[in-house]
Amino acid sequence: MTVKKRLFRWEPFEIGFLAPTVVFVAVMMVLPLVYTLWLSLHSWSGGLTAEPLWVGVSNYVDLLLNDARFRAALARTIWFAGVSVVLQTILGVAYALLLNRHFLGRGLFRALLLLPMTATPVAVALIWRLMYQPQLGLINQLLGLVGLGPYEWISGPSLSMWSLIIADTWQWTPLIALIVLAGLSALPTEPMEAAAVDGAGPILTFRHVTLPLLRPTLVIAMTLRLIEALKTFDLILVVTGGGPGFATETMNVYAYRVTFQYQQLGYSGALLTTFLVVIAALAAALLTLRRRYEAAI
Amino acid sequence: MVKRLGHLLVLLALVLSACGGATEESTTTAGDSPGTTEVEAPPTTTEPPATSTEVEEEGFDWRQFEGAEIRVLATQNPWQAAIEPLLPEFEELTGIDVNFESLPEEQFRQRLQVELTAQSTEVDGFMSAVLQEGISFTRAGWYEDLTPFPANPAITSPDYGFENFGAGLIEGHTIDGVLIGMPILTDTEMLYYRKDVLEAAGIEVPTTLEEFEAALAVVDDPNGARAWGSRGKGAAAVTQMSTFLYNFGADWTDDTGHAAFDTPEGVAAFDFYGRNLNAYGPTGVAGMSWEELMPLFQQGQLVFWNDSSAFLGSVIDPEQAVDVENIGFARMPAGPGGEYNSFFPWALSMSSLSQNKEATWYFIQWATSRDVVDRLQAEGVAGARRDTTFPDTVPSEWVEVFQHNLEIARPKLPLVVPVAEVRDAIGAAMVSIIGGGDAETEVTRAAESFNRAVDAAG
Numbered sequence: 236m237t238v239k240k241r242l243f244r245w246e247p248f249e250i251g252f253l254a255p256t257v258v259f260v261a262v263m264m265v266l267p268l269v270y271t272l273w274l275s276l277h278s279w280s281g282g283l284t285a286e287p288l289w290v291g292v293s294n295y296v297d298l299l300l301n302d303a304r305f306r307a308a309l310a311r312t313i314w315f316a317g318v319s320v321v322l323q324t325i326l327g328v329a330y331a332l333l334l335n336r337h338f339l340g341r342g343l344f345r346a347l348l349l350l351p352m353t354a355t356p357v358a359v360a361l362i363w364r365l366m367y368q369p370q371l372g373l374i375n376q377l378l379g380l381v382g383l384g385p386y387e388w389i390s391g392p393s394l395s396m397w398s399l400i401i402a403d404t405w406q407w408t409p410l411i412a413l414i415v416l417a418g419l420s421a422l423p424t425e426p427m428e429a430a431a432v433d434g435a436g437p438i439l440t441f442r443h444v445t446l447p448l449l450r451p452t453l454v455i456a457m458t459l460r461l462i463e464a465l466k467t468f469d470l471i472l473v474v475t476g477g478g479p480g481f482a483t484e485t486m487n488v489y490a491y492r493v494t495f496q497y498q499q500l501g502y503s504g505a506l507l508t509t510f511l512v513v514i515a516a517l518a519a520a521l522l523t524l525r526r527r528y529e530a531a532i
Numbered sequence: 533m534v535k536r537l538g539h540l541l542v543l544l545a546l547v548l549s550a551c552g553g554a555t556e557e558s559t560t561t562a563g564d565s566p567g568t569t570e571v572e573a574p575p576t577t578t579e580p581p582a583t584s585t586e587v588e589e590e591g592f593d594w595r596q597f598e599g600a601e602i603r604v605l606a607t608q609n610p611w612q613a614a615i616e617p618l619l620p621e622f623e624e625l626t627g628i629d630v631n632f633e634s635l636p637e638e639q640f641r642q643r644l645q646v647e648l649t650a651q652s653t654e655v656d657g658f659m660s661a662v663l664q665e666g667i668s669f670t671r672a673g674w675y676e677d678l679t680p681f682p683a684n685p686a687i688t689s690p691d692y693g694f695e696n697f698g699a700g701l702i703e704g705h706t707i708d709g710v711l712i713g714m715p716i717l718t719d720t721e722m723l724y725y726r727k728d729v730l731e732a733a734g735i736e737v738p739t740t741l742e743e744f745e746a747a748l749a750v751v752d753d754p755n756g757a758r759a760w761g762s763r764g765k766g767a768a769a770v771t772q773m774s775t776f777l778y779n780f781g782a783d784w785t786d787d788t789g790h791a792a793f794d795t796p797e798g799v800a801a802f803d804f805y806g807r808n809l810n811a812y813g814p815t816g817v818a819g820m821s822w823e824e825l826m827p828l829f830q831q832g833q834l835v836f837w838n839d840s841s842a843f844l845g846s847v848i849d850p851e852q853a854v855d856v857e858n859i860g861f862a863r864m865p866a867g868p869g870g871e872y873n874s875f876f877p878w879a880l881s882m883s884s885l886s887q888n889k890e891a892t893w894y895f896i897q898w899a900t901s902r903d904v905v906d907r908l909q910a911e912g913v914a915g916a917r918r919d920t921t922f923p924d925t926v927p928s929e930w931v932e933v934f935q936h937n938l939e940i941a942r943p944k945l946p947l948v949v950p951v952a953e954v955r956d957a958i959g960a961a962m963v964s965i966i967g968g969g970d971a972e973t974e975v976t977r978a979a980e981s982f983n984r985a986v987d988a989a990g
Contacts, residue, residue: 281649282672283884369816370828390764390819392967476638478766479818479967480960495645496952497985498668 268511275504281494287501294505304481304489305506309513312485315396316464319403320457326404327411327456328449332441334412335419352409360473363402364389367474389475392482399483403470407463411456418452419445454525458518465514486510592689598627600891604657604880605633605647607640608823610842611717611878612659614911615899622898628891636823637768648674653885656892660713660881662705663945664952670707671949676882678711681893692897696919705879713879714900715916720873720937721775721944722841722930723862728855729757729835737862741779741804744836744865748812751835759812761825761834762805764966766959767952768821771944772838773962774874777801781869784946789986791979793958797869799975806965818966830854838864840876841934844912848927861930863937873937876944877916946982949989957981 245253275294277287298305334345351359366373367388378384388398426448430440468487471477477484477492484492486506494503606612612634619630635643640659647655648669660669669675681687682694701715730737733751738744752759763769777784782798785791792798809817814828822839826846829837830853848856864873880896882889898904905915910923912930922931945951961978965971 280668280672282674283651284671284673368824369819370814370833385815387816387819390816390963392963475819478963480766480963481956482963492952492956495642495649496956497950498645498649498672500649 271504271507273504274501275508276501277504278499278501280498281500282498290501294502295509298502298505298509304484305486305509307481308484308486308489309510311396311483312465312487312510315400315403315467315483315485316461319400319407319464320461322400322404323408323411323460324453324457326408328415328453330408330412331415331419334416348409348412350409351406352413354406356406356469357473359406360402360470363398363405363470364474367398390479392479395475395479395483399471399474402474403464403467406470407460411460414456414459415449415452418449418456422448451525454521458521458525461521462514462518465517486513592691594626594689594894596626596687597888597891597894599629600627600888601629601631602656602886602888602892602895603631603633603654604892604895605635605640605644605655606659607637608634609637609717609878610840610845610911610913611908614845614908614913615904618904618907622895625898626891626894628894630895637821648672648883651885653887655883656886656888657880657882657895659716660879662707662712662877662879663943663947664955666705666707666712667949668951670710670712674884675710675712676884676886676889677709678714678882678893678896679706679709682897687890687893688897689901692901693917693919696902696917697900698916698918701877701916704877713881714896715877715879716900717842717878718875718914718916718938719840719842719877720875720934720941721772721838721864722844722933722937723836723838723864724829724843724847725836725860725862726757726832726834726855726858727860728858730860737860738865739863741776741865741867745804745808748808748836752812757833757835758814759835760808761814761817761820761828761837762809763821763825763839764809764813764818764963765821765824766963767955768959769962770955770958771874771876773802773805773958774942774944775838775864775872776805776867778872778874778942779864779867779869780804781867785948789948791982791986794975794979799972801867802962802965802975803971806962806969806971809966810968813966818963841930841937842913844926844930861927861933863933871940873941874944875938875941948982948986950985953985953989954982957985 274287276289276291278290278294279285279287330348334341334348369375369385369387369390372388374388375385378386387394389395422445426444427440430444435443466487467485468491471483471485471488472491475483477488487510490503490506490510493499493506616632616634619632622628623630634640644655644658660666660675682692688694697715701718702711705712705715725737729751730747733747735747735750736743738747748759751757763772774784777793777798780797780801782795782801783792793802814820814825814833817825822843825834825837825839826843828834830847832854844861846852848859850856853859863871880899882892882896886892900915900917902917902919905917905920906923908915909920910925912926914922914934946954948954957978961969961974964974
């Protein structure tokens with residue numbers, strides 16, 4: 236008896252339908268990744284006169300052992316993303332809890348919720364930059380009315396990172412709020428009612444009933460947000476440009492400078508590949524956490 | 533190659549001093565200084581500037597490339613501001629459609645480098661600063677060599693007068709035998725100041741750095757106009773730092789091309805700059821470049837402001853600035869190391885990947901023609917031609933200071949290959965010092981990064 240072999244368990248027409256997507260993913264995602272990896276093993280200035288030169292892993296060796304600026308940029312990236320995500324989660328959950336109640340105008344608030352997220356990030360960054368201007372910006376002017384300031388929002392090394400975190404939080408808290416709101420609506424009401432019957436107040440109910448049920452949703456929201464926050468580029472480039480000095484230079488900004496200003500494409504390939512590994516590791520860690528919480532419920 | 537660039541750029545300063553001096557009583561000739569190869573007297577008569585229609589020579593076909601479209605990338609600076617209103621004249625003269633895109637300097641650099649790295653054929657002409665990217669762009673092969681163009685009578689008007697460009701300047705723009713662009717603007721460091729404030733305080737214009745520091749303390753008003761504004765924004769501030777560095781007796785590099793600014797004199801210069809900006813500068817000065825400082829000066833919020841001499845037009849424009857009668861122009865204060873100034877040339881270059889090279893050459897040729905440069909010089913945009921003058925509308929005080937500055941001017945940037953990288957390193961140090969950091973620590977760190985970058989670039 237002959238065994239009929241089939242390609243990948245799928246019918247030809249199934250392959251036909253899937254092929255465009257596969258090709259798209261291959262060209263738009265896999266190809267650039269492979270090219271970056273290939274570039275990272277070479278040294279190239281991106282010009283027309285010289286070809287990429289094979290250097291093996293020396294870019295990675297330089298990067299990991301000799302580049303203090305890389306280590307500083309990585310630390311800043313993780314700090315920025317970490318603080319932003321924590322802040323956004325706390326505010327987002329609070330916002331979602333508020334919107335979960337019934338009150339007059341709730342529909343309007345829910346619509347307003349989405350607005351910061353829908354604005355173009357570069358436009359948002361430009362407006363924040365104008366507001367942060369020390370002499371003419373809105374923020375220092377308003378603070379000046381009550382006798383505070385003027386503060387060096389984007390020219391002070393310590394303050395500039397916080398200015399970016401504030402701008403980022405303004406734009407992306409709604410994302411977490413939205414996801415958590417969806418999660419809240421899907422929660423069963425019986426546990427909360429049982430807790431109320433047992434005499435628990437709102438805070439205890441939240442801490443011991445709502446929050447544990449919400450954890451998987453929260454972890455998803457935080458993971459999504461963390462990955463994006465680590466990659467933040469347009470906000471930082473427009474508002475501070477990585478400055479003052481290197482005070483707000485994160486991995487993406489550093490890689491951008493190395494590629495397009497210093498013209499070291501091979502080295503930036505190594506930078507970006509390393510960064511990809513870091514993000515993937517952090518995301519994997521968070522997802523493992525989620526599985527643990529899901530199993531516990 | 534880098535050293536040669538440096539020597540030739542010093543030559544250019546000497547040769548340039550012959551330009552624009554024809555209407556003044558005392559002119560310097562390039563042949564005065566020892567070691568120059570130029571022995572030509574400057575023109576002593578001036579003809580009234582020709583209008584654009586007179587530029588047309590009989591027999592030269594300005595409409596040869598009619599219908600072509602070219603795209604030119606420019607940075608927002610005085611040359612760009614002065615030439616943009618004249619563009620319709622070029623389009624009418626030649627029938628070539630010019631898509632002139634201007635962006636603030638940071639964004640312009642980013643845009644240009646991204647497009648050139650991507651090997652775009654959409655860029656035909658672009659502004660280029662030889663001190664900043666001359667070497668790295670030449671290595672990348674992005675400049676079209678302009679040498680054959682002026683020599684070709686089929687596409688160059690006989691009226692052009694290529695020989696009227698300062699030879700030192702042309703040589704300074706020739707790297708590895710490639711003429712990277714036609715020079716369009718040369719600036720020196722000018723000290724703009726408010727005469728009425730100094731008079732009210734009863735002090736003379738400072739001529740030494742000591743007097744300058746003392747003056748700052750006197751005229752500073754923490755609740756009103758601050759005493760001094762100068763760039764503090766990282767990489768952008770390095771060009772302004774040069775004059776102070778030289779006047780303290782230090783230099784950017786030594787004979788081997790490595791950092792020489794971490795000497796005690798250099799540290800003193802950085803300390804002077806940062807400390808005084810911290811004490812007497814506007815809030816947030818560490819994040820300001822000329823785009824932020826010029827409006828402050830124009831609104832009377834700064835007493836002293838040093839930056840490019842090319843901002844003359846904007847500074848004395850009554851529609852942009854207040855109290856223009858009280859604006860003075862002074863030399864940069866001398867220091868323990870002597871009296872020096874610094875210069876920064878801009879050029880108009882052609883992309884080697886351009887699909888419209890002859891049409892682009894028409895544009896470059898027109899923009900650097902005698903007639904156009906004459907009109908730009910009325911705004912203080914000093915060009916590179918020796919056969920042009922400054923008209924009487926330009927304040928004579930400015931002309932006198934400008935020409936004096938040219939004679940003692942040195943490059944505004946270190947003459948190395950990885951200019952962008954070292955600018956970032958030095959800029960970061962300056963930002964820290966303005967914020968109160970220790971000058972010695974910061975300068976030493978910057979010098980280490982400087983040397984690492986120079987060694988890696990080879």
